[in-house]
Amino acid sequence: MSDNHTPRLPTYFISHGGGPWPWMKKEMGTAYSQLEAALADMPRQIGRTPRAILMVSAHWEAPAFTLQASPKPPMIYDYGGFPAHTYQVHYDAPGSPELARRVQQLIAAAGLPAALDAERGFDHGAFSPMAAIYPQADVPMVQLSLKRGLDPAEHLALGRALAPLRDEDVLIVGSGLSYHNLRNFGPQAHDVSKAFDDWLDQTVVQGAPGERAARLNDWSSAPSARIAHPREEHLIPLMVAVGAAESEAGVRVYHEDAFMGGLVVSSFRFGPAQA
Template sequence: MPRLVEKEHSMRTPSLFPTYFISHGGGPWPWMKREMGDAYAQLEASLADIPRQIGRTPRAILMVSAHWEMPAFTVQGSAKPPMIYDYGGFPAHTYQVHYDAPGSPELARRVQQLIATAGLPAGFDAERGFDHGTFSPMAAIYPNADVPVVQLSLKRGLDPAEHLALGRALAPLRGEDVLVVGSGLSYHNLRNFGPQARDVSRAFDDWLDASVVQAAPGERTARLIDWAAAPAARMAHPREEHLIPLMVAVGAAESEAGERIYHETDFMGGIAVSSFRFGAL
């Protein structure tokens, strides 16, 4: 099993990794190319480019998935996480797919410690598996499943300030060769998808880019706390679980610049979607 701490790295201090907020797509899309054609080609290319961007292989990835909510921030502690097929109505073969990356109980305990030290509620789940908010994008980022991955839950209530605080608590991991990724979707309204969502998705996407890329860091934080006042906010996110991982990624790089690394204006027939990176490379 890959170790979080390796002897050959013990004498150096690595530069800080950036953090990411990625749009993870719908369900088990990497295993549905025959059915979906090139619908995910641009998203897949953007995810596959992350290893090139960061320039070195992380010792582990901490993935904050939109598909896991708990009463307290809870860390996945399994050394060999199982699969959670948390979707419905997809082809039978997508309920047999596997992404067999190892977990890292060592990193999980470190994450739990950082969260608790920050005065936030911190739980540990030794049985939790990978949901599609993790295994679908990871199949594009590291298709060989050879980098340890640990999931971290959202906290019920989905308070943006609490999740920004979570990101601040996790910031030390960036200097420990751990890549922090928030996995959600920049637009997530399954009842208003396709061409009819073109205008509202673009309005929110424009606000998102202005807030996390163009705004100064202090203004960015204030805008994210008050995100529900954004144009078309509740049309883009009737429930905000797919947006809240962004707060964690921003909190962990709060004083640093943001950059949009993926953008489509015609995703799934009309949706504007984006992914972002925070912190220098």
């Protein structure tokens, strides 16, 4: 637990990039330079090393909100078509069964379904961005699944249930992508990705915090919404980050208007930076 003099941690929604990109700099050149720099800046913004990370990745869905409960989670190489060496990479952060149980209790106390999974490993929605944020893998990390059905209201409620963790020195990170349509990438997707990104910025940065939940709950009515997210698993982690910082200002901490050849993408922080 943090003491009374330790400021509460912010929450984040990050765009995590594609597959095992931190281990492909030779193949990809500078394609991820801006994203990597933004992720690497998060420890400076936070101002201290958190006790642990609670990571909500787009790449895990379960019937109930499920927590990784292994003290030493294995790796899940949940991607295809990448160089052979990317199936040998390791991000060996320790798990935290204690934190998993604490989070399970918070979720259950909010009347939401919660479970533990002692076998689940780290997927690339967790280990790829974390390789840039904490490259030494020395901060314990617990993954938390999305709930099947991907209901925005349920995931906003999940975030509200998790809010006490921010005062317990646990950093809540929602990991997805602000634009995720693998069939419409590149320059031809610039305008539709910009339309949705502009709506996101208006909703979570420029708009009043009290109006965010209603707008996010109705996200599919946003401009280009179903082009940006034909299936919304990469957007739903945003709901968790917002729910856990519902009354606090949002800031865009990463923005690129030609990602992967033409996409407009962003990441956001909720709550103030400490440094």
